[in-house]
Amino acid sequence: xxxxxxxxxxxxxxxxxxxxxILLILGVAAVMLWIPSILNAHLNFEMQAxxxxxxxxxxxxxFMGMAWFMFPASMVTxxxxxxxxxxxxxxxxxxxxxxxxxxxxxxxKYLVLLILAAIQMVMMTGxxxxxxxxxxxxQDYAFLLPPEFVIKTVGALYLSAFPMIAGFxxxxxxxxxxxxxxxxxxxxxVPSVLMINTKAWFAYPMDYPFYVIxxxxxxxxxxxxxxKMELIPWIPVAAAFTAACLGTACACFGRNxxx
Amino acid sequence: MNISGEYKKIKRTGxxxxxxxxxxxxxxxxxxxxxVRSEQYTGLVQSPLQTILEADWQMMAMLNMxxxxxxxxxxxxxxYADHAIQRITTLPIREEAVFIGKFLxxxxxxxxxxxxxxxxxxxxxLHWFGGEGGAYETCYGEISAGAYLEFIKDLAAxxxxxxxxLIPVILLSLLIASAWKNMWxxxxxxxxxxxxxxxxxxxxxxxxxxPFALPFRILEGVSADRAVDYLIAAAxxxxxxxxxxxxxxxxxxxxx
Numbered sequence: 001x002x003x004x005x006x007x008x009x010x011x012x013x014x015x016x017x018x019x020x021x022i023l024l025i026l027g028v029a030a031v032m033l034w035i036p037s038i039l040n041a042h043l044n045f046e047m048q049a050x051x052x053x054x055x056x057x058x059x060x061x062x063f064m065g066m067a068w069f070m071f072p073a074s075m076v077t078x079x080x081x082x083x084x085x086x087x088x089x090x091x092x093x094x095x096x097x098x099x100x101x102x103x104x105x106x107x108x109k110y111l112v113l114l115i116l117a118a119i120q121m122v123m124m125t126g127x128x129x130x131x132x133x134x135x136x137x138x139q140d141y142a143f144l145l146p147p148e149f150v151i152k153t154v155g156a157l158y159l160s161a162f163p164m165i166a167g168f169x170x171x172x173x174x175x176x177x178x179x180x181x182x183x184x185x186x187x188x189x190v191p192s193v194l195m196i197n198t199k200a201w202f203a204y205p206m207d208y209p210f211y212v213i214x215x216x217x218x219x220x221x222x223x224x225x226x227x228k229m230e231l232i233p234w235i236p237v238a239a240a241f242t243a244a245c246l247g248t249a250c251a252c253f254g255r256n257x258x259x
Numbered sequence: 260m261n262i263s264g265e266y267k268k269i270k271r272t273g274x275x276x277x278x279x280x281x282x283x284x285x286x287x288x289x290x291x292x293x294x295v296r297s298e299q300y301t302g303l304v305q306s307p308l309q310t311i312l313e314a315d316w317q318m319m320a321m322l323n324m325x326x327x328x329x330x331x332x333x334x335x336x337x338x339y340a341d342h343a344i345q346r347i348t349t350l351p352i353r354e355e356a357v358f359i360g361k362f363l364x365x366x367x368x369x370x371x372x373x374x375x376x377x378x379x380x381x382x383x384x385l386h387w388f389g390g391e392g393g394a395y396e397t398c399y400g401e402i403s404a405g406a407y408l409e410f411i412k413d414l415a416a417x418x419x420x421x422x423x424x425l426i427p428v429i430l431l432s433l434l435i436a437s438a439w440k441n442m443w444x445x446x447x448x449x450x451x452x453x454x455x456x457x458x459x460x461x462x463x464x465x466x467x468x469x470p471f472a473l474p475f476r477i478l479e480g481v482s483a484d485r486a487v488d489y490l491i492a493a494a495x496x497x498x499x500x501x502x503x504x505x506x507x508x509x510x511x512x513x514x515x
Contacts, residue, residue: 020441020443020444021444022443022447025444025447025448025451028451029450029451029454032451032454032455033454033458036458036459036460040460065454065457065458068457069453069454069457070450070451070454073450073453073454074447074450076446076450077443077446077447077450078443080442080443080446081441081443084441084442084443177272177273178332178333178336178442179272179273179274179277179329179330179333180273180277182329182332182446183277183280183281183325183326183329186325186329186450187281187284187322187325190318190321190322190325191318193318
């Protein structure tokens with residue numbers, strides 16, 4: 001019997017969570033996020049004094065709300081989901097009995113998390129366009145932004161979340177007691193408000209998405225923020241963190257069950 | 260009530276050390292903040308408790324809430340994970356009693372976390388504001404046993420208020436946890452609720468009494484009428500959520 005290909009593994013992992021209703025929760029969050037933005041659309045005009053246009057403010061404020069708490073927290077929820085589906089009914093034992101490399105299995109699950117994150121981004125972007133269209137109707141002002149700007153910003157937000165997601169995944173794999181993996185994951189989100197304002201922001205991967213969007217805000221509203229996206233030392237640190245987390249996760253994966 | 264039974268159940272779940280760690284983490288926030296930039300605050304002429312709470316309570320409340328929702332999910336996860344809840348239903352115990360036991364336990368754990376945070380407030384006040392001519396002296400008079408008593412009275416009021424604001428969250432997160440067998444659904448709903456609370460604008464009273472938004476309220480620097488309004492809202496919500504849980508369990512049993 002030949003080894004399962006990596007793509008098959010990802011497909012299998014994805015099938016396992018299809019009926020988990022996680023997408024419903026992500027969808028509800030995406031809808032909820034934009035309702036206050038639509039209702040408060042008129043406030044965007046007051047920000048013009050800062051140099052940011054109302055349509056940019058509308059976009060950034062919405063995504064800021066998501067990048068600071070909702071997005072990291074839903075990724076923590078996703079890790080719980082992936083870890084629990086295997087532990088219930090000793091599913092992991094059966095997976096380990098298959099001719100599958102445990103490292104590949106671990107990476108396949110990480111990839112599923114990335115897919116979940118991508119779906120959340122797509123949902124957010126879709127809801128953004130819908131709510132921007134509604135706000136445009138209500139305020140008689142064009143809130144819609146050109147797609148290439150939106151896709152670029154959302155893409156940067158998404159890519160910047162990879163290290164954070166790897167960190168959460170490592171917590172879920174290596175810490176067997178759910179309360180600690182979830183608790184540490186959720187608690188690690190809170191200090192990101194403080195960390196983005198320090199010079200050492202790149203040392204704290206949980207704040208990358210929030211930092212990216214806040215830096216974009218500073219770029220659009222001249223003089224409001226002096227954050228810069230310096231790729232050195234950010235990218236090396238991020239890559240090292242991601243590699244370390246994934247390496248630890250793959251090493252820990254299924255260790256207790258294999259004994 | 261069977262609170263001791265519920266307490267025994269959490270022995271190996273890590274909830275107890277989790278609450279301890281969460282409490283210490285939240286308690287360290289004002290200490291760290293004041294250690295880094297105390298000069299921003301020490302000049303202010305207002306009650307030192309108000310200064311500290313206005314600066315740091317948002318984050319501390321957030322941590323408290325995350326602690327409560329994680330622990331609540333775990334409290335019911337232990338029941339659902341290996342179908343223990345089915346065994347309970349065959350025992351001469353009512354599921355409602357289990358819920359009340361868990362609620363009392365969770366309240367006790369929250370009190371433990373809040374006490375740690377209040378101890379940190381005492382330390383911060385005396386260390387950074389207690390000096391000669393500091394805000395503590397202007398507010399409570401010269402350092403004496405009587406002044407200290409006044410201070411503790413204020414602190415106790417803050418503590419009670421924060422606990423009162425947390426009760427609806429405890430009840431609601433336990434209700435959510437008891438409604439879903441899968442922990443991630445409960446956790447996901449809680450997370451969405453916390454997120455909603457963070458984006459609710461403070462101007463609208465009707466929206467700001469959303470249970471998950473209540474813990475962000477503080478007693479300091481708010482008119483007494485407003486504070487009482489929030490207390491009434493919290494009490495009403497606690498009763499409504501409690502009643503909803505009782506009805507929910509009856510209905511689920513009837514339909515099962």
